[in-house]
Amino acid sequence: MISRNHAEFCVDLPSISVVDKGSTNGTWVNEQQVVPNTEVLLNHGDMLTFGGPSSIVRQDREHLNPFRFFFDGIRSHVIARSGTVEHMRRMLATAPQDLYTTGLEKYTCLHVAVTHNQEDIVAFLAQHCRPLLSARTSKGMSALHLAADAGRLRICRLLIDSGANLMETNNVGFTAAHIACVRSHLPVLRFLVERGFPVNANLGKHRCGLLHYSARNGSLPVLRFLLERGADPMLVTAQGCSPLHLAASREHVDAARCLIEEGGADVNQRDDAGATPLHMAVERGAESVVRLLVKLGADVTARTNSGITPTLAATTLGHTAIVNFFRDEVGVDEPATDEARTGISGLPGIDAPALQAALRKSVSSVTKMRRVDDDEDAETCSPGTIERMVAGVERGLAAGSQKDAEDVLRGKPMGTLKQVLRHAIDAEKYSVAEVVVGILQSLSATNAQGGANTQP
Known part of the structure; x- marks a missing residue:
């Protein structure tokens, strides 16, 4: 039951349907409103939205519906989310190739099972479909990376015992231990170090070690653990x-x-x-x-x-x-x-006091954020995506075109802009930060003007 929207999912594995039970603003599948009390079968890749279509245009600007979802309807993925080991065993016997089908962002059924904390299914797949242990999402995340990110100690142990690579890195050079450290998941980090992860490994292009990330996050328990284990x-x-x-x-x-x-x-x-x-x-x-x-x-x-x-x-x-x-x-x-x-x-040509004043005025909370995920405006982007945006702004500035620099970020959500700003500040790229601050200020002015014109 999707409570406020009065919609139900009907599950008959591996099929899933949705029924609108008379919601105020409707349930939509692929931009078509579902007729109330009619069961609609969901297919892989369908866009499901609640309360309206996937996007609306107001004041010449597109606003995305926050309750929009792409449906992952691959049979093995549906079972990994909501099924049992017996369902998975039958699929292995009748259609084993389906267990290796990838879906959105190149997730496999093992990735899905880890994400939904399906320990029994993870154990089954790790034993019978071992190539899935090294399968990567589009962001380079293995099942072990996802388990560490979610702080799932039992699944991490299960995957390592099944042969998952402790030193495998994702697209930005993070191992599972780095991810556990960034998320301050001390039990997972302790387990990975006990299994042999070197505490002084500094991987990726930034060459940051575990101690760097724990210091950056200010996590004293993690910091003390690493120092006790010999971190330099x-x-x-x-x-x-x-x-x-x-x-x-x-x-x-x-x-x-x-x-x-x-x-x-x-x-x-x-x-x-x-x-x-x-x-x-x-x-x-x-x-x-x-x-x-x-x-x-x-x-x-x-x-x-x-x-x-x-x-x-x-x-x-x-x-x-x-x-x-x-x-x-x-x-x-x-x-x-x-x-x-x-x-x-x-850095030449940057008026630091003016920049600092602008930062305080328009985004004073940004420098205090511990995680971008906590920002209600954020649409979290990967570090690689943020770096590419920053590089694009730098290219525009280097070419002498303020417009090209701003166009890289134009139309991006507020949360993404704050991510870019935080990255620019951390990397001391003040020219990029100035561009972001200017866009944030213009957005704030636009929102204020729009609010002033809103009738009660």
Whole structure:
């Protein structure tokens, strides 16, 4: 029963039908409204929507129905979602080739069974259809990756015992252990490490290790577990960032303290741009982290490769509380300069204070988000998709065309824009961030104008 919409699914495996029970705004299949109390058989690939068609146009802009779904009607997938091992056994005996059919985003029936926590079916498929263990979705996700992402420890154990590859990576270079670490699924991570995953493996083009992701997320239990298992707090990414750099840049004061006091991290370690964790905390405006780092020995006079000190960065970026702390409690003061306006990485032509002001005004909550998935506006995109968008904006700017840069993002949902903005900030791509901020501000203005014209 789809409660508010008064629609029912009728299941007669492997067939599924939908019946509209007199909902207010109707049930739709492939843009056709279902006649009330009429059973409609769903076929693989059908679009099922509740409360209206899949999209509507208002003020010359298309709005997608959030209650729209593509129906995965492949028989083996239907059984993997809603059936039993006996259903799957009969299919293996009568049509074994159907067990290897892929559906939307190249999911197999094993992927579907993992997603729906069907342990018995996962065990059956892992035993009788072993090639499915290495099958990948369009995002490069194996069954083990999906199990780690969902925190399903029993299924992870089952898959590893059946021969799943512990070191297999998805399209962005994540192993199951990396995914468990990002999601802070400590029981799954502990199991994978106990099965032999090297805690200091830094894979993918960014070369981030498990400790980097736990520091970035601020998960103390995961952080402490990794340090106990020998994770190196001095391990660096492709850009030379240590876990402490990432903890500082995300305002995780407890994680920063743990890395220094329990892990022995170097409080003055520099990345490839010459920035220390203190620089990162200052640029973020993280006063509590700044105070901690200074207390534990951070050098307030350290200069980046472009000659910027933490005090200069704080002054230029307008972080008044940090400026006052440096001046009144540390005894260091430094006036802002035009040179520092390019930011810590020395990016030319960017007015850092203006950018910071725009960020605070239009998307102040973005820098505090822990996961994009938590944003009610978000349509979560893969990291690879976000990187391609950022690269497209950069190409447009490099060609001198603001319009080309903006067109890459034009029409994207608010949540996607926030993802791009967060990525640009994390990667210190301030020119890209400026483009996103401009689009967000125009959307906010449009929405405000539309709201003002709305009649009660």
